[in-house]
Amino acid sequence: MPTHGPKEVLIRIRATTVSSADWRARSLAMPAGFGAMARPAFGLIAPRQPVLGTELAGEVSATGKSVSRFRVGDRVFAFADARFGCHAEYRAMPEHGLIAHMPANLSFETAAALCFGGTTALGFLRDKGNLKRGERVLIVGAxxxxGSAAVQLAHHFGGRVTAVCSAANLDLVRGIGAEAVIDYKAQDLAAIGQTFDIILDTTGTAPFARCGQLLKPGGRLLVVLGTLAQTLGLGGPSRASGLSMIGGVPRVQPKDLELLAQLAQAGHFQPVIDQVFPLENAVQAHAYVDKGHKRGSVVLTVSKT
Ligand SMILES: NC(=O)c1ccc[n+]([C@@H]2O[C@H](COP(=O)([O-])OP(=O)(O)OC[C@H]3O[C@@H](n4cnc5c(N)ncnc54)[C@H](OP(=O)(O)O)[C@@H]3O)[C@@H](O)[C@H]2O)c1
Incomplete structure (x- = not known):
């Protein structure tokens, strides 16, 4: 049982997810150039954080004596991000950290899946990409x-979304807001002969060298998954071109969780859930995520004992 400080809440976790971050932390499979940083970041000889899980939904079971935002029994969702620790029955979180009240119309399973995709999509499209209404957005890995969060949020913010995925997922992405779709196995993305204001790449298959010609003047390539070189800006557009390539990791603020909750409550953002496993079957859930073909999120439910 974790202990909680005076400014923390203790959360009884009801659902969490197995994300691509859990896979990276466990496997140490890193994008090119980041390999040397994996062990220092995740643990030199043993996992730095043995309990994985970046996000959760549950009920507040205790509050520190200075806590005023939450009460025992409140239904909340939270983002632990790279601090992990959500594949568990309980987790303590700072009350002013990345934690928010759950929308009343959401299940624990859905609320648990709001943060990982939602905050990344928000951070890239809104903050790094400065998406404007009417802009054409290509989402690779939709x-x-x-990707599935990005399709929904780009659509909600007024973007006109073209989604890149495999044939089995074309209907899924159309159903969540894509106005056009591209099957990456049937068409060469680099040769589609269309241009976009924003390309958001979650797969590392649309680097500037291959897909720069798909950017309109002033276009932005948002590198969610990229090499160290790309993150450092190497191999990107020249300054004179007016194009930009932006990578890195978004800065997530507590108000981002409030926004995601509002959008979810209003039906503008519904996390796609692929499969739900009980926590006892976490090994199978990880094995499924490891294959790299999941649709949206894989959820773990934590039974109430
Ligand atoms: N920069 C950041 O802050 C940040 C934050 C979060 C995640 N990430 C990184 O972003 C990447 C994506 O994360 P995620 O959680 O969205 O992964 P995910 O859920 O595991 O994505 C898997 C999906 O990608 C599709 N896919 C695979 N290859 C594709 C291709 N060439 N074209 C189009 N779709 C393809 C798969 O469909 P099929 O294979 O069935 O076609 C599957 O549906 C990860 O590498 C993660 O490390 C970065």
């Missing part, structure tokens, strides 16, 4: 957790 059926994944980040």
């Amino acid at each position: 059926s994944g957790c980040v």
Whole structure:
């Protein structure tokens, strides 16, 4: 049982997810150039954080004596991000950290899946990409957790979305807001002969060298999954071109969770859930996520004992 400080709440976890971050932390499979950083980041000889899980939904079971935002019994969702620790029955979170009240119309399973994809999509499209209404947005990897959130949020913010995924997922992405779809196995993305204001790449298959010609003047390539070189800006457009390539990791604020909750409550953002496993079957859930073909999120439910 974790202990909680005076400014923390203790959460009885009811659902969590197995994300691509859990897979990376466990496997140490990193994008090119990041390999040397994996062990220092995740643990030199043993996992730094043995309990994985980046996000959760549950009920507040105790509050520290200075806590005023939450009461025992409140239904909340939270994002632990790279601090992990959500594949568990309980987790303590700072009351002013990345934690928010759950929308009343959401299940624990859905609320648990709001943060990983939602905050990444928000951070890239809104903050790094400065998406404006009417802009054309190409989302590569649209059926994944980040991609399916990006399709919905880009559509909600007024973007005109073209989604890139495999044939089995074309209907899924059309159903969540894509106005056009491209099957990456049937068409060469680099040769589609269309241009976009924003390309958001969650797969590492649309680097500037291959897909730069798909950007309109002023276009932005948002590198959610990229190499160290790309993150450092190498191999991107020249300054004179007016194009930009932006990678890195979004800065998530507590108000981002409030926004995701509002959008979910209003039906503008519904996390796609692929499969739900009980926590006892976490091994199978991880094995499924490891294959790299999940649609949206894989959820773990934590039974109430
Ligand atoms: N920069 C950041 O802050 C940040 C944050 C979160 C995640 N990430 C990174 O972003 C990547 C994606 O994360 P995620 O959680 O969305 O992964 P995910 O849910 O595991 O994505 C898997 C999806 O990608 C699709 N896919 C695979 N190859 C594709 C291709 N060439 N074209 C189009 N779709 C393809 C798969 O569909 P099929 O294979 O069935 O076609 C599957 O639906 C991960 O590598 C993660 O490490 C970065």
